Amino acid sequence: MGKDVEPTEFTGADRARFRQKVRRCLDVFAQMLAESRFEADRPMAGVEIELNLVDDAGEPSMRNAQVLDAISDPAFQTELGRFNIEINLPPQRLGPDGLRRFEDLVRADLNEAEAKAARVGAHIVMVGILPSLRPEHTGSGALSANPRYRLLNEQVLAARGEDLQINIGGAERLVTAADSIAPESACTSVQYHLQVAPDDFARFWNASQVAAGAQVAVGANAPFLFGKHLWAETRVALFEQATDTRPDELKAQGVRPRVWFGDRWITSIFDLFEENVQYYSALLPLCDEEDPAEVLDRGDIPQLHELRLHNGTVYRWNRPIYDVVRDRPHLRVENRVLPAGPSVVDTMANGAFYFGLVRALVDQDRPIWTQMSFAAAADNFHASARNGIDARMYWPGVGEVPATELVLRKLLPLAYEGLDAWGVATADRDRLLGIIEQRCLTGRNGATWQVDVVRSLERGDVDRREALREMTCRYRDLMHTNEPVHTWPVD
Helix, strand or coil: CCCCCCCCCCCHHHHHHHHHHHHHHHHHHHHHHHCCCCCCCCCCEEEEEEEEEECCCCCECCCHHHHHHHHCCCCEEECCECCEEEEECCCECCCCCHHHHHHHHHHHHHHHHHHHHHCCCCEEECCCCCCCCCHHHHCHHHECCCHHHHHHHHHHHHHHCCCEEEEEECCCEEEEEECCCHHHHHCCEEEEEEEECHHHHHHHHHHHHHHHHHHHHHHCCECEECCEECCCEHHHHHHHHHCCCCCHHHHHCCCCCCEECCCCCCCCHHHHHHHHHHHCCCCCCCCCCCCHHHHHHCCCCCCCHHHHHHHCCCEECEEEEEEEECCEEEEEEEEEEEECCCCHHHHHHHHHHHHHHHHHHHHCCCCHHHCCCHHHHHHHHHHHHHHHHHCEEEECCCEEEEHHHHHHHHHHHHHHHHHHHHCCCHHHHHHHHHHHHHHHHHCCCHHHHHHHHHHHHHHCCCCHHHHHHHHHHHHHHHHCCCCCHHHCCCC
16 A cells, blocks of 8 residues: 555545546556566565464454564564554565575564564464454454554545445355444455566466466465354455445446456556556545656656555555565566465465466466456456365366366466476475365365364354354464464364
């Protein structure tokens, strides 16, 4: 969402000025693309992980400000809810030991952060949706103190004009309403970043869209929300509904949602930024003093503040990123489809699968996205969010098959090829992708483990609320062993 903001009210003039500025940024961005003014010689990868906080009993701990003070590390930042924090890792080249460096960094940082959080009565949990979360934890008072979250909340509700409606049907059904965007804080994700050259961006984005369904099928980790057993990856449905600025009338008119998968393959990163400007009104019309055209004309690199801020309020599952680091601009694909956890090694196995599969798809002579409709990729994504590792997926030349069969027969071999192309060490490649293979062979990922533990506890005459709390405590302890979830005991 860009930099922190101060509380403010927006006028019509503010919105008009922002619209003018964001269009000016788009024109400058087009010029930069035409002139190839981007760093692409040493492409980097990145990882961000959103985290939950619980107390000793496994209940949400609304103490992120105290926890961040205790951790005192700029790598850890606030997130939307008071029971959320986020860790941002320094970017790495994938190369021989890039994945290993990411894993070592996360484990070291989390171990230290957990020790410090424990001193203020909190514990860190990596999970797609905190199982013990209840509606009372996501009222408007649950928003973090950072003014940008309250400002965003006000703008989403003003655009919608009515309470947010949440209606998710899965194994059970949840129907509720919210008078703030706080339920979105239940969605905790991992984001994988890939820096790419402008000419390569469309292929990497299209490949990421193709890969999304398989990623979610093997990585689903959010089966419960507010005590209900819903989708394998309920986070997808919740995020789509909890930030929806459209009342029913605008939905019926086909107005695009703020959280969406997309509707077409692209030929340039410009396609996505242009869509943002054409189809989405500004939620945070905050203008910077920079004149991007003037900056570019004098040979410097513009920040494109308004374009980036606006992009941060359009929640694509694979998002385009423009950024400037040490006065060098670059482009990234931000892959946002997966939940956090269950363990660090699981998170890095998910990353290895994504980085490898996407690279192999990009390198193919005949791109897979020329052989399947965009609607098929979107259907794969949502089918996997609903059904997780039990989903069925479509693949060209194969038809509709179980996701586990598709991953084992087609996609894992591609991921091996892709990691080889990145130069990842064989031992790390085999260890991490071996975890994905074992999930498919055992039928066990984070979502299935959570459901099976709760069912086991309920058979022992424990009610749902207590079963979810107990399961959360077990999850927390097993997460810190850093053993992959397919090895976790259920009883």
